[in-house]
Amino acid sequence: MRRRDFLKAVAPVTMLGGFRIDALSRLPFMGMLPGAADNDHVLVLVQLVGGNDTLNTVIPLEHFGDYMGARSNIAIPQGKVLTLQDNLKNGFHPSLTGMQALYNNDQLAVIQSVGYPDADGSHFRATDVWLEGADEDQLLTTGWVGRFLSDTYANFPAGYPNADMPDPLGIQIGSVISPVFQATVGTTAMAVPSDTEFYNLINGITEPEPDTPMGNELTYLRSVARQTNKYAANITAAAKKITQQQPYPDTQLAAQLRTVARLIAGGLKTRVYFVTASGFFDTHGGQVNPGDPTTGQHASLLKDLSDSISAFMNDCKFLGINKQVLGMTFSEFGRRIASNGSFGTDHGAAQAVFVFGDYARAGVLGQNPDLSGLNSQSNIPMQYDFRSVYSSILRDWFCVSPDDVSTMLLKDYQYLPFLKTTACNNTYTDLNGLGDSLIKNSPNPFVNNTTITFKTAGGHTLVQIFNALGRIVLVPVDQDYTGGTWSVTVDTGRLAAGVYYARLQNQSVQQVRTLLKVRG
Numbered sequence: 001m002r003r004r005d006f007l008k009a010v011a012p013v014t015m016l017g018g019f020r021i022d023a024l025s026r027l028p029f030m031g032m033l034p035g036a037a038d039n040d041h042v043l044v045l046v047q048l049v050g051g052n053d054t055l056n057t058v059i060p061l062e063h064f065g066d067y068m069g070a071r072s073n074i075a076i077p078q079g080k081v082l083t084l085q086d087n088l089k090n091g092f093h094p095s096l097t098g099m100q101a102l103y104n105n106d107q108l109a110v111i112q113s114v115g116y117p118d119a120d121g122s123h124f125r126a127t128d129v130w131l132e133g134a135d136e137d138q139l140l141t142t143g144w145v146g147r148f149l150s151d152t153y154a155n156f157p158a159g160y161p162n163a164d165m166p167d168p169l170g171i172q173i174g175s176v177i178s179p180v181f182q183a184t185v186g187t188t189a190m191a192v193p194s195d196t197e198f199y200n201l202i203n204g205i206t207e208p209e210p211d212t213p214m215g216n217e218l219t220y221l222r223s224v225a226r227q228t229n230k231y232a233a234n235i236t237a238a239a240k241k242i243t244q245q246q247p248y249p250d251t252q253l254a255a256q257l258r259t260v261a262r263l264i265a266g267g268l269k270t271r272v273y274f275v276t277a278s279g280f281f282d283t284h285g286g287q288v289n290p291g292d293p294t295t296g297q298h299a300s301l302l303k304d305l306s307d308s309i310s311a312f313m314n315d316c317k318f319l320g321i322n323k324q325v326l327g328m329t330f331s332e333f334g335r336r337i338a339s340n341g342s343f344g345t346d347h348g349a350a351q352a353v354f355v356f357g358d359y360a361r362a363g364v365l366g367q368n369p370d371l372s373g374l375n376s377q378s379n380i381p382m383q384y385d386f387r388s389v390y391s392s393i394l395r396d397w398f399c400v401s402p403d404d405v406s407t408m409l410l411k412d413y414q415y416l417p418f419l420k421t422t423a424c425n426n427t428y429t430d431l432n433g434l435g436d437s438l439i440k441n442s443p444n445p446f447v448n449n450t451t452i453t454f455k456t457a458g459g460h461t462l463v464q465i466f467n468a469l470g471r472i473v474l475v476p477v478d479q480d481y482t483g484g485t486w487s488v489t490v491d492t493g494r495l496a497a498g499v500y501y502a503r504l505q506n507q508s509v510q511q512v513r514t515l516l517k518v519r520g
Contacts, residue, residue: 050281066371071339098310112366115350126332150183238266285342349470378468
């Protein structure tokens with residue numbers, strides 16, 4: 001077994017248009033700092049292993065009748081949905097009280113329908129895609145964070161630790177290091193168990209390895225971990241500086257986040273932390289308890305997530321690091337629109353992503369999916385490529401130049417303004433003046449041809465057509481335009497009858513239009 005395969009096997013398989021704008025949204029903070037290695041910003045990645053059900057997490061109140069019709073045996077009753085400040089279109093699962101408070105306190109952004117084209121629904125492959133920042137058909141040996149860290153810290157690992165960067169570039173709270181930290185030079189992170197177990201690692205206390213081929217790989221992993229003892233003095237000193245923290249729930253996720261807060265507050269310069277939510281979000285059956293859809297497996301998972309993040313944010317404020325920290329949740333995919341007969345949901349495509357922190361722009365970016373008619377039997381169509389989220393974090397949180405972002409992520413991706421302010425003095429084009437109906441088609445339904453009409457503010461404009469499974473079947477527009485309204489006639493003769501989605505992307509704006517092809 002190759003070492004990378006072993007790492008993957010034992011790693012956890014494991015607005016503008018909707019954002020509230022305030023008077024402080026364009027003010028700089030913490031100085032105008034020139035680059036990723038020069039600011040003190042920290043990113044905390046929270047992985048929800050298994051594929052979280054978006055529609056029961058962020059509930060589309062504006063389409064509540066269609067939502068109830070698509071999943072009547074698991075739908076959250078409207079009276080139980082948590083309301084959101086200045087937002088009548090969406091609500092939260094009743095277990096998300098902590099995250100509701102963060103949203104209402106202007107500390108939580110929601111990005112709708114995040115995914116990637118041509119997803120195949122495999123836990124293993126989808127996890128690799130998200131961690132690597134890869135296309136579905138692209139096999140990479142590096143992770144997106146690893147590329148960012150190794151490109152930012154020149155010549156790493158040679159000459160590290162040093163006076164400018166005396167600490168690990170990344171830290172995984174857990175027993176092994178995620179492929180997200182892999183770079184061409186090797187891993188850019190170390191694994192640190194949560195709380196008291198942390199001291200066993202830095203003191204070299206481990207259980208004996210089994211006398212098997214897997215044991216040989218474990219010996220290798222532990223030797224790598226012991227090499228990180230050169231960081232042990234700084235990490236131990238940072239941990240010991242913090243003698244008091246705010247209360248946390250008694251869960252694995254909360255313990256991980258408590259350790260993260262402790263190390264950041266203790267003065268570590270580590271840039272990215274990675275934690276894994278407790279439990280498994282693969283809710284094919286038993287997602288809810290029959291008779292009370294506000295309870296069950298999913299409710300427990302979301303309560304742990306919400307309470308742990310809320311406690312972490314409260315602790316960060318207590319420790320004085322709240323302006324330094326940004327967090328993001330992700331899962332390998334979302335789940336189907338329609339529920340199944342086992343009080344659950346099956347593998348889907350796009351999902352909602354949460355971004356939390358004092359500088360998250362409170363609001364919901366993107367549209368609620370259309371759940372009416374035949375759409376209810378589809379996957380949630382992708383509105384935003386997940387690498388657009390990564391790209392925007394690198395630009396607006398770590399001050400990476402757009403050219404360098406493209407190198408780290410291997411392509412250019414859409415810029416999304418979900419941070420209310422940055423240390424990077426970035427600007428974006430406000431496209432709200434374009435209106436709500438940016439893309440339409442006629443006729444609809446259609447047989448063999450339809451004309452797509454779209455508005456663009458100018459620059460690169462993309463129109464992709466996806467089938468109901470989330471796979472790209474046509475790309476009728478992919479070029480630069482001058483601002484205005486344009487039309488293109490699309491030959492759909494080779495497509496089977498059914499539901500399709502046309503996705504328009506132009507700068508920081510996107511919109512999805514449902515298409516219906518019928519038999520002639």
